[in-house]
Amino acid sequence: MKFAFLADPLDHFKTYKDTTYAMMAEAARRSHEIYAFEQRDMAFESGKVLANVARITITGDLKDWYRAEAARPVQLHEFDAVMVRKDPPFNMEYIYATYLLELAERQGARILNRPEAIRSHNEKMAITEFAQFISPTLVTSDASRVRAFHHEHRDIILKPLDGMGGIGIFRVKEDGLNLGSIVETLTANGAHTIMVQRFIPEIAQGDKRVLLIGGAVAPFCLARIPQGGEVRGNLAVGGLGVAQPISARDREIGETLAPILLKRGLLLVGLDVIGDYLTEINVTSPTCFQEIAQQTGFNVAAMFVDALEKQCT
Template identity: 60%
Template sequence: MFLFCATWRTPMQLLFVIDPLDSFRIYKDTTYVMMRAAQQRGHQVAVCTQPALYWQKGGRVSAQVEWIALLDVDPAAYARGEMAPWWQLLRREERALADFDAVLMRKDPPFDNEFFYTTHLLGQAEREGAKVFNRAAALRDHPEKLDILEFAQFIGPTLVTRDPQRIRDFHAEHGDVILKPLDGMGGMGIFRVGPDGLNLGSIIEMLNDHGRNSVMVQRYIPAIKEGDKRILLIDGEVVPHALARIPQGNEIRGNMAVGGKAVAQPLSARDREIAAHIGPILAERGLLLVGLDVIGDYVTEINVTSPTGFQEIANQTGFDVAAMFIDAVQRRQPHW
């Protein structure tokens, strides 16, 4: 049985650039509920992966796409291991990206060379008339670790450097610090070094590789014990609930990828202050969906590649984040 609800306006044709469908964990995947919300409104859903994209002289940026219908299944059953088909292939075709009403770039990190090249293909598709979210140039211009530098008034003491001695000096000044690689994801490669400096040298050697790699160092924020909050911005507007990723056991990282407990909570006054300033700026640059990571009163990262958290917030609060997102996509279309 298809998951479908008719719409009263012209249906959109949406292309999602994604990881393979069989890798989805639909009980928690944000792209899945985006597609589901779109189909419930009568919009048509097509998908492709990065390797399917191509350009050839004389033509436009195109892809081998698959049109799919989402089936009426219980995502929670997947969490219990009760696997069943959740999508049905309708047809395949070659199609130019500019012929879709919107192209939604939902390929998960890492932001590697192939991701970089894909943004250039998407940029060419935009020149041909495609509407891409998040916008290709904005994905390149907003690296998720370094983007906080533009909004320094909202961050704690932070250092970005390739100089091992500057890292040591920063630790000597602040005593308790977090070190992270600039290309990490999901909490990978993050280390805490306390006042005793234990293992600081070996961590610098591993992350910095004798001055070859830049490292971000931030003063440790004790409020991490209360959660690393993900605040979602959709077309500049803030989702009214944050998702606090709370570290478990002796872990210092709250990322869900490393076992953090996700707890939805109302936004604080500080959360709203941060969102009200940053949201409109990034939306103006073509970033339709942004995830701010906030610990205590400080922004620590700005996520733009494939922000998540829709399902956790919806399941715990009843607020339909995916519907808010599709509303934003519809507002960007001339016939809506």
């Protein structure tokens, strides 16, 4: 099969931990053809969505890891599947890319995750559809509502709806110290909507990444444990990743969401779970394949390519 990856520049990959690299390497191991292009390589021209796409060969050397042929303009329906692996930020350029990809779908391309589904599932807001699994949560731009929520729950987390990697997350304890300033900053004095949640103490045991692949739940998750007094477990801010078997609650959440999200065209989803609570639904470029594989021996990339092949047959 021929698989194309819409990704960030290949030279920027940290191959020892990069999930997209793991996907490519596993697909290549099975003798599939691998292609790559960037967001800027796409265009609508003469009634068609085209992309300058290069075939790549995986070398097996983690440093000098690929060889690329000259890129050529092709329609995306020439591939058995196109994987959207562009990292956030989820900005307007990302939105424009989903429009082009959605048009490519209408011209016969198979895009995974589906662009409309990516666009429709804000990674913070998407949890509100599954309220039975979330902690007390408020979405608002109104400072008075935030103050009332804090008065009720005493210890809260505030975060922007468009953040990534733990950026912009604040904890306010019972004393309410700096609550007003934080709300003013995050909402830009009421112009921006934010999410506020009751603090979950189990964050000390980690913010768990639970992977949904092809409508099934991976048997291991990665608990990202805050370090050095941090409240955030994100690996991007120094969290320690510890792979572990998923809990019964993790499985309950995952098995409830997996078939629903797969039906919407989300082949790969990364749930964030703290304690017993769902906190995010990541659909843009979920990660943690290699950390789980390295610590447990479970080949997450193989599970993914199995699901991908099934989608294409």
